[in-house]
Amino acid sequence: MGYRSFDSYAQEYDAWFIENSNVLESEVRLVASCLDDAGDVLSIGCGSGLFEKILADDYGIIISKGIEPSAAMAEIAASRGMEVMIATGEEADYGIEEFDTVLFNGCPCYMQDLGLALRKAYASLRKGGKVVVIDVPKESPYGLIYNLALSVGTWDHPLLEGCVPLMPYPIELVRQANWRTTADKAELIRQVGFENLTFSQTLTASPCYSHLMVEEPCEGYDRGSYVAITAYKH
Secondary structure, three states, X not given: OOHHHHHHXXXXXXXXXXXXXXXXXXXXXXHHHOOOOOOOEEXXXXXXXXXXXXHHHHHOOOOXXXXXXXXXXXXXXXXXXXXXXXXXXXXXXXXXXXXXXXEEEOOHHHOOOHHHHHHHHHHHEEEEEEEXXXXXXXXXXXHHHHHHXXXXXXXXXXXXXXXXXXXXXXXXXXXXXXXXXXXXXXXHXXXXXXXXXXXXXXXXXOOOOHHHOOOOOEEOOOOOOXXXXXXXXX
């Protein structure tokens, strides 16, 4: 995993989300909708802490602890008030029964062994705690267009003309990702022992139009390009 790419793109990562403000807000609303009564939250792959900062400021949802492999990203998150362990989601020590919620927001596609991270999340949760796994599904419009850009090696290609988001995700970061289907992630979550899975989604518009409006999250996983799976430890 080339985490140094995220070190090089730490500022660009924030800038991409801030300039795509409607996409950012749609995604934040999905995350917030999954964090009712979240209690003590651990954020895996917290990046620059941008989502956590917005959740705190706009929704009163406090996430003070995170794990992030990119030192440059972690430094920005720390400047935003988070306590961040610099490690991969697979390598880090999450603790035992320390949290009520473990959040994987946008990071599963950058993990080589998501199952291992989920097992650590399960152990770190108190009884009745929940895991929230949010990412771009491989089968979604964004997932398909990302993989097309990956296969041709650039956003500037005739096959993508007229289809590309207003400000496409940096191709260097696309190259680092391995998107999984919603079904694949749900199966991994069940294998760990989590139960009562529920699904919610946003970014249901075509990628080239998703910047035009803020979407409210809705149930399901059949058309969204950002899908959340919530499951519980019993």
